[in-house]
Amino acid sequence: MRILKIAAALAVAAMAVASTAHAQPERWQRQWPQTDFTTAAITDWSEIRSGGPPKDGIPAIDDPRMIAASEETRLGAQEPVMVLPVEGVRARAYPIRYLLWHEIVNDSAGGVPVAVTYCPLCNSGMVFDRRVGGQVLSFGVSGLLRHSDMVMYDRQTESWWQQAVGTGIVGAMTGRELELLPAWMDSWERYRAAYPEGLVMDEPDWRRAYGRNPYVAYDRAARPFLYSGEMPPHGIPPLMRVVRVGDRAWTFERLRQERTIREAGVVVSWEPGQASALDAGRVAEGRDVGNVRVRDAGGRDLPHDVLFAFAFHAFWPEGEWMLGG
Structure with missing residues (x-):
């Protein structure tokens, strides 16, 4: 089973590599008509690759349900969660078992709009403040990769953002930066011990094999x-x-x-x-x-x-x- 999964992944990778031989700005312009391609930080467009799923093929989660950590029974003790402590309110945990399938969660904590992000191909898990220049953005998964890292997009301007650096790379938001918040990946049992009154993201209402990798x-x-x-x-x-x-x-x-x-x-x-x-x-x-x-x-x-x-x-x-x- 493991060999079949690896072989399938390699086949997808090979097809994606072949498809990028024609990766030019014009190709992406046809697929992203609302994105301003006259402004971009990318000079080598061959760096942009299709990851396989189309735009929103990996669905971001908006306004997730949160439950008390004491009520959660599905997570293993050592399972990783993204931990977001917010002054004045209960800490929040976002299980990686859900982020593996959704990659972005648009949430708010203590009045701060946040984007909880995880790119499996880079293992990069970060939480950003979604406010940029007085505007609150919400993010989706573009289906594109650059250096194997997820390219996010904001739904307000359809600009592209590099998840690993939290910076706009194509569109009206090119060069703008998201504020990286103090958050970290921890085990579920350590989170519960540190924040016994904390919250945890509930299982989303999507048909996914949550818990499987x-x-x-x-x-x-x-x-x-x-x-x-x-x-x-x-x-x-x-x-x-x-x-x-x-x-x-x-x-x-x-x-x-x-x-x-x-x-x-x-x-x-x-x-x-x-x-x-x-x-x-x-x-x-x-x-x-x-x-x-x-x-x-x-x-x-x-x-x-x-x-x-x-x-x-x-x-x-x-x-x-x-x-x-």
Whole structure:
């Protein structure tokens, strides 16, 4: 079964690669007539690839139902969730088992409109403030990829946004930036222990195999799918998880060895106890990749991301690899 899934994924990748031989702005203009292609940060349009599903083929979730964490019984103890603490209101958790199938959740917390995002091909999970220049945006999944990372679009201007960097890349919003909020991926049991009165996103009303992983063994692959860019330097495996803060990255290999790293004005800590969402057939059964927290010297949580090494190198080619020694 696993071999069949990998073979099918490779076949899809091959077809997508072939289709991008003709990837030109005109092609995307026909498919996106409401997008302003006269403004764009992209110079090499071959970087834009179809991920397979069309626009909204992966449906974003709007205004999700939230339930008390104490009422949730479907999640495994080590299952990953995106944690969003908001001052003055109950913390919120968004299970990766749902984000694997929807990738974007448009929500509001404590009066702040937020976009909870997860790109499985890059393992990039981030929460953004949806307000840009006084306007509240809502986001959908374009079905397009750049450097294997999800291209989001806003429904107000149909501009394209690069999820990994939270920046507009095509359309009226080109060059605008979304504010990255302090949020992190944690295990379900750790979230419940830290926020016993917290909330959790309820299962969406879509016919999806929630709890199952459609990317079996992906984070153990030799190469990322739908990616033709440079591999990371220093012999770092392309699908090694790294913690990114700004333009610096710490590898999980180093974190597992040192547990806590204090440098460059940040404190990065690692503890075991979180299942990989991209490993086993069921999310709850993935191998233990550990939990990461990123704080400043005063103990305040910092905006960050945990993504694959190839994606960090693709979007921060001049970034600093914090290898120690």
